[in-house]
Amino acid sequence: MVAKSPELRNLTSLRGIAALMVAFFHFRYFLPKMPGWMDNEIIRESYVWVDFFFILSGFILAYRYDSGTGHYGHFLRKRLARIYPLYFVTFVVAVLVAALKDHKAPDQWGSLLAHVFLIQNWGYPFTPRWNYPAWSLSCEWAAYLVFPLFLFVCRKASAKTLVVWLLVAALFCAHYWFCANVVGGNIGNINNYPLFRCFTEFALGMLGYQIRKSWEQEGSKLCDFAQGLLLVLIFFSLNSKVSDFYFVFLSFFLILVASQAKGPLTALLGSRPLYFLGEISYSVYLNQILLLIFFDTLVIHWWPSFGRWTAEVYFVLRIAALLLVSTATYVFIERTGKRWMLSPKAVWR
Helix, strand or coil: CCCCCHHHHHHHHHHHHHHHHHHHHHHHHHCCCCCHHHCCHHHHCHHHHHHHHHHHHHHHHHHHHHHCCCCHHHHHHHHHHHHHHHHHHHHHHHHHHHHHHHCCCCCCHHHHHHHHCCCCCCCCCCCCCCCHHHHHHHHHHHHHHCHHHHHHHHHHHCCCHHHHHHHHHHHHHHHHHHHHHCCCCCCCCCCCCHHHHHHHHHHHHHHHHHHHHCCCCCCEHHHHHHHHHHHHHHHHHHHCCCCCHHHHHHHHHHHHHHCCECCHHHHHHCCHHHHHHHHCHHHHHHHHHHHHHHHHHHHHHHCCCCCHHHHHHHHHHHHHHHHHHHHHHHHHHHHHHHHHHHCCCCCCC
16 A cells, blocks of 8 residues: 555555556566557556656655654564565465476575575676566665665755755756666666666655645646646657656656646546555566466466467456456455564564
């Protein structure tokens, strides 16, 4: 859950849409036959929605820490309780699947301990042998650990809005340089300094919250219009194959105005189906690869005559299965695991 506050409800839905776009991106590499509508640049470039997650995480965590109570240790326990139960379960399943499927020790047994402690993408980049999307959780966990430093800078800067905007501009400049000179406009390779990618975007989100907090008016219809316009520009930028920096730039402002929006688009995003998609988005994100592997195994062994005419049907079945499985893991693993890890009886406390 991103936020219970009504004015932030649509951000939850946007996170769900982002998780689904990442799933569509991965579907391209696993579908035996791909529906024609997926053969476009928007889907091919949808790995960048992970960067939307990083910015949104910084924004929401700054909001929660600012409006909540408790010390940093309590905050860290809550974050670990939020992400670790499902992460660990999917990691174990991924290890079992790799062992059974390959019938031999895969090349990443040496990274097991790093994955257990969620540090696999902190330095030496391990090939994402296990559950691929979890690389971003490793980076976010690092961001949580340095969160007090980010928070200190943001709070000092918040005394003057101009200083906050100057810091935002500096981060944008650094990110633009990174995209132009280090990754050639494409930040999709998770071995290209993923911590820099995460930290700059996480910090942008935190600074964005400081800007949002300085706005007095609540629920602007102008922001609702801007939210729709920015979504159009984001999809246009993906389709145009421009530098990934522009997606990051537009996503920052999308989150900023979406947190202030009130109008028909905000009402649509706040609808129950889309909001629920946002609620289960973490499960959608972590379950997608394992489910794709499972489906591929079924198709190869039980449906060898799979034809192009069934591509759309196969795609719909996969999406339905992903949503059903993610609903189950959200209820029985995410929420249950979080309650247990935060309970007084938890051994780790």
